[in-house]
Amino acid sequence: MCYNNGRMKLTIGQIAPAFRLKDQNGKEHSLSDYKGKLVLLYFYPKDDTPGCTIEACNVRDNFAEFKKFNVTVLGVSIDTTTSHAKFAEKFKLPFTLLADDAKELVKTYDVWGEKNYMGRDYMGTLRTSFLIDKDGKIAKIYEGVNPKRHIAEVLKNLKKMAKN
Numbered sequence: 001m002c003y004n005n006g007r008m009k010l011t012i013g014q015i016a017p018a019f020r021l022k023d024q025n026g027k028e029h030s031l032s033d034y035k036g037k038l039v040l041l042y043f044y045p046k047d048d049t050p051g052c053t054i055e056a057c058n059v060r061d062n063f064a065e066f067k068k069f070n071v072t073v074l075g076v077s078i079d080t081t082t083s084h085a086k087f088a089e090k091f092k093l094p095f096t097l098l099a100d101d102a103k104e105l106v107k108t109y110d111v112w113g114e115k116n117y118m119g120r121d122y123m124g125t126l127r128t129s130f131l132i133d134k135d136g137k138i139a140k141i142y143e144g145v146n147p148k149r150h151i152a153e154v155l156k157n158l159k160k161m162a163k164n
Contacts, residue, residue, distance in 0.1 A: 016041070016132045019104075019105050029098060039130065040073045040074070042128075042130075045077060047086070051127070075097045080099055081099045084098075102156050144158075
């Protein structure tokens with residue numbers, strides 16, 4: 001197992017860490033609420049920024065496909081519920097955005113790390129997604145996500161899973 005910042009790295013097949021966070025409407029969600037369903041838990045850096053908007057709109061534009069596979073999509077960033085509400089409304093996002101403003105979930109899922117932009121190092125959310133199966137286990141981990149291609153990749157994996 002690899003360790004990062006003193007924590008064990010999450011792996012495929014292990015139980016996904018539990019959480020309880022508020023969404024853009026102030027409603028609490030926990031992973032146990034979705035037992036028996038597939039969940040795409042996707043972490044993104046910041047509401048209403050270019051890459052994050054592309055990724056969120058790709059989810060929105062393919063939302064009917066996620067519903068066909070009975071997948072619940074949960075977007076997570078360290079923004080507030082208020083920021084999420086504005087982002088969801090502006091882009092008509094039909095899925096849940098969870099506010100991790102205390103940075104607990106990004107750390108638990110080991111997606112809080114060092115980033116570099118234009119020669120400047122800083123800490124931030126690493127664009128990563130977890131596909132969680134009906135038993136609450138991690139089925140797939142997507143690291144270094146490309147916002148333009150990510151959703152197509154997830155849907156391709158869902159189609160493969162459906163055939164098996």
